[in-house]
Amino acid sequence: MSAASPERISNGISDKRLVLSVREARKAYGFVTALAGASLDLCEGEIVALLGDNGAGKSTLIKAITGIVTLDSGAIELDGRPLRLRSPADARASGIETVFQDLAVFDNLTVSDNFLIGREQTWPRWLGPLGFLSARQEQRQWREHASALSVSHVSPSHEIGLMSGGQRQAVAVARAVAFARRVVILDEPTAALGVRESDEILTMVRRLPERGLSVIIVSHNMDHVVRVADRAVVMRQGRSVGEMDVRQGVQKDLVAMIMGVT
Amino acid sequence: MGADVDIAGKSSGTATGRRDALSIVLLLLQAGPIIILVTLVVAFGLLAPHFISVRNLQNLLAQSAIVCALGLGQFLVILVRGVDVSVGSVIALSVVTVATLTGVDQPSSIALVIYPLVGLVVGLINGLLIVKGGIPQPLVVTVAMLGIVAGVVLLISGGNTLVGVSPAVHWLANGKVLGIPAGALMVLILAGLFWLLLRRTQWGRWLYAVGGNPDVAQWVGLPRDRLIMSAYAICGTTAGIAGMLYHGRTGSASPLSGVGYELDAITAVVVGGASLFGGRGSITNVLFGALIIATIRSGLQQLDVSPFWSSVAIGIGILVALELDVLRKHIENRIRTLRARQVNQ
Numbered sequence: 153m154s155a156a157s158p159e160r161i162s163n164g165i166s167d168k169r170l171v172l173s174v175r176e177a178r179k180a181y182g183f184v185t186a187l188a189g190a191s192l193d194l195c196e197g198e199i200v201a202l203l204g205d206n207g208a209g210k211s212t213l214i215k216a217i218t219g220i221v222t223l224d225s226g227a228i229e230l231d232g233r234p235l236r237l238r239s240p241a242d243a244r245a246s247g248i249e250t251v252f253q254d255l256a257v258f259d260n261l262t263v264s265d266n267f268l269i270g271r272e273q274t275w276p277r278w279l280g281p282l283g284f285l286s287a288r289q290e291q292r293q294w295r296e297h298a299s300a301l302s303v304s305h306v307s308p309s310h311e312i313g314l315m316s317g318g319q320r321q322a323v324a325v326a327r328a329v330a331f332a333r334r335v336v337i338l339d340e341p342t343a344a345l346g347v348r349e350s351d352e353i354l355t356m357v358r359r360l361p362e363r364g365l366s367v368i369i370v371s372h373n374m375d376h377v378v379r380v381a382d383r384a385v386v387m388r389q390g391r392s393v394g395e396m397d398v399r400q401g402v403q404k405d406l407v408a409m410i411m412g413v414t
Numbered sequence: 415m416g417a418d419v420d421i422a423g424k425s426s427g428t429a430t431g432r433r434d435a436l437s438i439v440l441l442l443l444q445a446g447p448i449i450i451l452v453t454l455v456v457a458f459g460l461l462a463p464h465f466i467s468v469r470n471l472q473n474l475l476a477q478s479a480i481v482c483a484l485g486l487g488q489f490l491v492i493l494v495r496g497v498d499v500s501v502g503s504v505i506a507l508s509v510v511t512v513a514t515l516t517g518v519d520q521p522s523s524i525a526l527v528i529y530p531l532v533g534l535v536v537g538l539i540n541g542l543l544i545v546k547g548g549i550p551q552p553l554v555v556t557v558a559m560l561g562i563v564a565g566v567v568l569l570i571s572g573g574n575t576l577v578g579v580s581p582a583v584h585w586l587a588n589g590k591v592l593g594i595p596a597g598a599l600m601v602l603i604l605a606g607l608f609w610l611l612l613r614r615t616q617w618g619r620w621l622y623a624v625g626g627n628p629d630v631a632q633w634v635g636l637p638r639d640r641l642i643m644s645a646y647a648i649c650g651t652t653a654g655i656a657g658m659l660y661h662g663r664t665g666s667a668s669p670l671s672g673v674g675y676e677l678d679a680i681t682a683v684v685v686g687g688a689s690l691f692g693g694r695g696s697i698t699n700v701l702f703g704a705l706i707i708a709t710i711r712s713g714l715q716q717l718d719v720s721p722f723w724s725s726v727a728i729g730i731g732i733l734v735a736l737e738l739d740v741l742r743k744h745i746e747n748r749i750r751t752l753r754a755r756q757v758n759q
């Protein structure tokens with residue numbers, strides 16, 4: 153394994169506080185084993201790249217942390233406390249926000265509807281979901297966040313289905329970033345994007361640690377990984393098989409580790 | 415250099431132009447139902463001398479009230495990518511249940527509650543089977559329910575028709591308020607309520623979200639299953655209300671009440687421009703859809719065309735509406751790529 157990089161502002165993993173840890177995660181879909189004892193640590197303000205070939209189990213691990221998939225066995229801890237997730241709503245309530253693979257937006261809703269989905273404030277309270285939405289308040293919420301998240305050029309009242317892939321992904325990322333309190337998880341956020349659109353997303357991601365957020369990012373693009381990540385964790389066949397500090401020029405090593413040739 | 419800039423400017427200009435043209439087509443598609451309705455009314459008005467008369471229009475509204483009521487509930491189900499074909503039988507079940515429970519001679523206003531309650535029960539069963547039973551084909555589930563309920567209706571009624579209906583129900587179906595049929599007015603108020611719920615409440619927005627992308631809805635933590643259940647429950651309830659209007663209009667409780675109405679309900683929603691892909695459509699267009707059907711029926715009747723032809727016309731109407739929906743999806747994709755190209759220029 154390569155030594156810690158000297159020129160990097162050391163993100164000294166040892167002296168940082170552990171935010172999220174997954175231990176020995178196992179999950180089988182029928183006869184398909186998606187996770188076979190995967191582990192993952194994430195420190196405060198750290199950006200970890202989760203790497204691995206197609207089918208390595210990255211998305212499944214993320215879905216377990218997000219409460220979509222229930223693990224067969226294994227433990228997830230957030231801030232040192234066991235995290236019990238019965239639904240994705242639990243994960244959001246714990247401060248974990250996720251951008252899922254394949255543009256996870258509602259094409260038939262507007263930009264600001266997408267941004268606020270599941271977090272709408274209603275009036276009067278006691279009516280619950282049957283309470284009324286306030287368009288004015290939603291506009292205000294959008295304006296508060298939009299400028300900080302580089303989506304200010306997107307019109308909030310436009311239907312998101314009519315926007316380009318980059319704009320849609322930007323809104324999906326903004327939704328996660330705006331409301332996350334502990335961890336932001338991005339599953340291939342740049343997969344469908346062009347060069348400029350990827351750039352914007354990566355810049356946004358790189359700034360998240362300033363706000364005290366930790367990030368897990370899945371990507372197949374090693375150049376993107378090198379640009380944003382502090383550390384890389386590699387998965388193969390449902391297991392975490394190695395990790396490496398990330399700095400310029402490690403692309404080849406990362407690829408070798410993903411393919412399992414050492 | 416100057417030429418370069420010119421070319422770049424021009425090409426992005428035409429892309430914008432094309433996008434705007436496509437956006438206009440999209441708007442036209444959205445306004446389609448009202449355009450079709452007005453065209454039909456004008457055409458029949460010119461062809462059939464008595465078509466645009468107060469009496470005929472009153473009749474038309476009263477007739478369409480049943481399909482409108484059915485369409486409101488059906489729209490919610492189609493919005494969440496489902497369909498409910500059991501509503502025809504639910505009409506019969508509500509009618510026969512009321513007639514059996516309250517008797518037909520005793521005027522009883524409790525009946526007004528029983529119709530929607532019967533529908534609610536069937537709707538909840540549909541929703542439970544589809545959501546909790548894990549049967550992913552709503553069509554098959556509700557076809558089975560159509561048969562089951564039709565059988566239950568025959569069992570309850572013994573195949574007999576009870577003649578008579580309570581005065582309150584009779585008035586709702588045949589009475590008039592300021593010249594407007596009471597049933598139509600009731601459905602209009604109901605539609606207003608639906609519009610408010612769908613467009614102004616969190617529940618409504620979530621329903622559109624679930625229809626637009628059920629997986630993402632679950633991922634972001636919306637109560638997807640309960641939302642889908644609520645759509646089926648409400649669809650059953652509106653079918654019960656339609657049963658009340660049906661009972662009032664026919665004045666008797668036949669076990670064969672409402673046969674075939676499920677097709678009209680689905681047609682109204684689809685012709686009204688709601689997408690079978692889910693997540694698209696509006697309450698107003700559903701009403702227009704129901705009125706289009708009623709107009710075709712009544713217009714062809716006035717022209718002394720065989721009623722068989724109206725089936726053909728309505729069937730063609732469904733197919734055209736479905737094709738237009740596919741076209742809409744296609745145009746949206748085009749707009750998206752044009753916009754992406756512009757962003758990357």
Ligand SMILES: Nc1ncnc2c1ncn2[C@@H]1O[C@H](COP(=O)(O)OP(=O)(O)OP(=O)(O)O)[C@@H](O)[C@H]1O
Nearest residue numbers: 181184185186204205206207208209210211212213
């Ligand atoms: N819902 C499911 N049902 C059955 N098998 C599944 C399901 N989801 C994932 N799998 C299987 O689990 C394994 C891991 O899948 P996963 O999506 O986690 O991989 P991944 O690392 O995210 O791959 P990719 O890079 O292609 O996104 C694969 O073999 C996949 O086929």
Ligand SMILES: [Mg+2]
Nearest residue numbers: 210211212253
């Ligand atoms: Mg994946």
